[in-house]
Amino acid sequence: MERKIIKNLLEKYYEGSTSTEEENILKEALRQDDLPGAFLPDREVILGLEAQKLVEPSEGFEARLEKTVRKAAGARPVFRLPGRRMIYAAASAAAIIVVLVSGYFLLHTSGIFGPAPADTFDDPQLAWEETKSTLMLVSEMMNKGTAPLESLTEWHEQTRELRYVGTLSTAMEPLSTVNTVNEVQEALKPIGKFEMIRKILHQ
Incomplete structure (x- = not known):
């Protein structure tokens, strides 16, 4: 198949x-x-x-069991549970017994779990070499996985210089008053010419 x-x-x-x-x-x-x-x-x-099938009791087992129960019942008083309680108690006891017995047989006869694992290498040098090769394989896989991140690191380095742009704009704020000074100078130019004429006349 x-x-x-x-x-x-x-x-x-x-x-x-x-x-x-x-x-x-x-x-x-x-x-x-x-x-x-x-x-x-x-x-x-x-x-x-x-x-693992259930074992069938032999013939006459029930009769022998009933006889033993009757004999034991005649010897001492029997504690009887009322109706449903008796059924629940019997079902609980039977379920516990079934679970315990099947667990025992499952674990001890089927060999599912088997013996405890033994050491896989007899030679420590061979074990060391195998460990090294496994770790090298893991290293290669991690390097392959982190290779795309190298371009991200380069991009980060290049954009790092852009942090000075904010500092530059802050430094240029005082220079915004230069425009105002230029306007004042333009406005005072005619006065400056008048001053020059006065100086010439006073000489």
């Missing part, structure tokens, strides 16, 4: 949206000998859950 079909069925299975027919197709696909290695953990989980 195609890898893509198995992957889609697994996604639907884990979402809980597969039909019974699709589950059967998926289980048959997982039972194949030529199953790709990527699906082996899924095979363990799904087929492992199928293998």
Whole structure:
């Protein structure tokens, strides 16, 4: 079966949206000998859950249980819960037992979690070289990612000089009175000519 079909069925299975027919197709696909290695953990989980069926009690078990209960009831007084409370208490106890037992079997017999991970390198020098190569790869990727930021840094340096424009406009404010001085001089020019004539006459 195609890898893509198995992957889609697994996604639907884990979402809980597969039909019974699709589950059967998926289980048959997982039972194949030529199953790709990527699906082996899924095979363990799904087929492992199928293998863990409830154990049916032997014949006569209920009769023996009732006999034991009656014998125990005759020996001491029985505390009886009223109607619904008894049902809720029994259902709660049964649910707790089912959860504990299935949790035990799931964790200890299926091997889902497996043994604790061991050290992957026996040679420290090899581990060091592998670490260096991984860090170099990370460095290369980060350098590729930050390369577009270099043009931004250049732009920032060029626009940094524009901060003096504000200082220049502030410095030129006192020069705005120069226009006023020029106007006064223009107005006094005729007087200045009259002064010159008077000076010449007084000499």
